Amino acid sequence: MAKREIPLKNYVYLVLIVFLTLGILYYLYLWSIEYKSEVNGESVISNLLQLINYNEVEDYIVENDNVCLYVSNNNTELKEFATSFKNLIEKYNLKRKILYLDITNNVSDNKYNIGDAYLTGVPKFIYFIDGKLASSYDINYENYKIANIENYLRSIGVIEND
Numbered sequence: 001m002a003k004r005e006i007p008l009k010n011y012v013y014l015v016l017i018v019f020l021t022l023g024i025l026y027y028l029y030l031w032s033i034e035y036k037s038e039v040n041g042e043s044v045i046s047n048l049l050q051l052i053n054y055n056e057v058e059d060y061i062v063e064n065d066n067v068c069l070y071v072s073n074n075n076t077e078l079k080e081f082a083t084s085f086k087n088l089i090e091k092y093n094l095k096r097k098i099l100y101l102d103i104t105n106n107v108s109d110n111k112y113n114i115g116d117a118y119l120t121g122v123p124k125f126i127y128f129i130d131g132k133l134a135s136s137y138d139i140n141y142e143n144y145k146i147a148n149i150e151n152y153l154r155s156i157g158v159i160e161n162d
Contacts, residue, residue: 043072043074043078043082043100043102044079044082044083044086045070045072045082045085045086045089045100046100046102048086048089048090048095048100049070049089049094049095049098049099049100050095050096050098050099050100051099051100051101051102052069052099052100052101054101054103054106054112057069057101057114057115058114058115060099061114061115061128061131062115062131065129065130066127066128066129066157067099067127067128068097068098068099068125068126068127068128068153068156068158069098069099069100069101069114069125069126069127069128070098070099070100070101070123070124070125071101071103071112071114071119071122071123071124071125071126072100072101072102072103072122072123072124073102073103073104073122073123074102074104075122078123080144081123081139081144084144084146085146085149087146088146088149088150092153092159094153094158094159097158098125098158101114103122114126114133115128115131115132115133116132116133117133117136119136121138121140123139123140124136124137124138124139125137125139125149125152125153127156127158134156135156137149137152
């Protein structure tokens with residue numbers, strides 16, 4: 001019996017099919033993760049910033065000198081803002097500089113106490129120095145403008161000036 005030779009193009013086709021299949025599987029995997037987060041109501045921000053529990057916030061503020069909190073809930077109106085804010089976080093590498101406090105399940109009527117501060121409304125940035133409220137910024141006040149948020153984060157030193 002003569003040995004049959006397999007053409008090189010068959011191997012090329014096999015490699016292409018394997019890579020195409022792996023690419024499609026990876027895309028479906030990413031899509032399923034996004035779908036699950038959408039169904040569960042998770043914010044895009046919760047995957048970027050360090051999440052802190054409402055019950056642990058006061059201890060964290062006391063133990064650390066400067067603390068910047070992003071306080072929000074899983075309101076569907078914030079989806080577009082969350083995408084813009086995600087871009088700002090990635091642009092300035094703020095993942096370790098801002099904590100995310102999700103108050104969806106802990107607060108009624110958007111009224112909450114953090115440390116010695118009584119606050120209302122979300123979304124909001126809250127900045128503490130030495131355990132005391134130094135400033136807060138209501139994101140809704142400026143109609144969710146990313147440029148204004150960037151300026152605020154610069155003013156408190158979270159984003160370093162160039």
